[in-house]
Amino acid sequence: MFNSHPVVFPHMENDCCMWYSYVVMKTSTDKKRIEEIFNRGIVVKILPDEKSFLERLFSGERLKIYVGADPTSDSLHLSHAKNYMFLEELRQLGHEVIILIGDFTARIGDPTGRMDARARLSDAHIKKNVAGWLSQIKPLMNFNDKKNPPKIVYNNAWLSKLSLGDIVALASNFTVQQMLERDMFRRRFYGEWKCTNCGYPNMFDQDFLDKKIQFQNCSNCASRTPKNEVFLQKESSNKKPIFLHEFLYPLMQGYDSVALDVDAELCGTDQIFNALAGRTLLKRLKNKEKFVIVVNLMENPKTHELMSKSRGTGVFLSSGPTEMYGAIMAQPDEMIEVLFINCTRIPLSEKDRIMALGPRDAKARIAREIVSKFYGEKKAADTEKDFIKTFSQKKPDKASFSIIHATKEQALTDFLYSHGLASSKSEARRLILNGAVEIGGEILRDPREAVFPQKNTVIRVGKKKFVRVG
């Protein structure tokens, strides 16, 4: 049927290789600087091997390096930011860096880290997200460097042009078995078994599935569970669908590398599989070695949780300074070191000194550093002062609150709802009954109470929301 020879698509040469370096740029081979960048703890490993990558770096050759991300939400958070910060450092060394926006791949959905297929996004939605992203990336990279600006590209430009024939040819470079090697696919394909001791959901060992061994070891508590107990659990109910288009995702992301004709890709540990698919394709289609620079995910070292919107643990780049500072202060203590390494460029030599300040103050130091990256040092210092006044001394400074306008007398629930201080009137009611609403220093507990706060009255809703009547 289909032959399995790798195919080079003819249109690729014209459409996708437009990033020539017209100016021969000098790249820095400053050993100290390069070591500082790569030894900070951000980079986990470099594939296929670190040594040959460093050789290329030190050779003074200008490398083309990219990082890709799908615009699946309207706001980036710190774990994205740290990738762009790292990319900026490579750019400053003189390398050609590319920010890839996965506007095409966002429509498909990356199966990484998901037990369920992700919902697809509409074009309009994606467009909106992209716009937000670009403004959030701006403070992190120097787009004004005329000699070596970071480039922004969209993978819709080439992925949307692939024909079914092209896709089939691309797919012929991989086997289903290779795809099934991914954790998430394995979990969904074989299902998971829950440890009878600790309840941790485990993958099945291949040896177990092949019936070579009669027991499973829990990867969490290491207790050994015999076969019959593993299969006592509902056999099929925990198997989840794997949709065909999810297999296509690594191909598409891989093809990005081909289209961009890059020397290296920067990616998180969760993206290694996809990045390696790109390495395979680049090797087969263009006989080119692509390096994969794997960077840390900013996960909680204790719980291994990632920053998450739904858990309210994210620090979003769309936030204003006050909100951003607060979000960092609300991070679990275990995250302090992670934040220090990834999101600040305070020299490593100062780490111990800062950690010795104690969790709260170390976090504050880092929060100020990060906020100043986005809003400048002065704003960050002001934000810190406000924070201390508002939360440590519990004497909020009116001037820093956002302003709402009270125009008429309203029932308290209606007031909160209409000014966006509660997402519904029921929500408003709950907050009031919980004693979370304070107007002018007085906690109001009657949802029906009519209010018409005067100018300059401070209104607090919950611990974090403060507004002032203007």
Added chain:
RNA sequence: GCGCAGGUGGCAGAGCGGUCAAUUGCACCUGGCUGUAGACCAGGCGCCCUUUGGGCUACGGGGGUUCGAAUCCCUCCCUGCGCACCA
């Protein structure tokens, strides 16, 4: 194509004709204690209202039976497993 098992709130997972806006766990929100951290304690967690009460919308979609359906029937869609098919 056939057979079997399923589709319930952000997730997991009960319920199997009225007492179900739906047990429970996780997540989340609020209050207390704190450092806007964690742990712990208490309360909450669809929407709306004239709120010890009332209304509306919801258990994959549509239709039906019934005074009454998440629960029964029909039909469509979707998922898993098995069988068949494997040119």
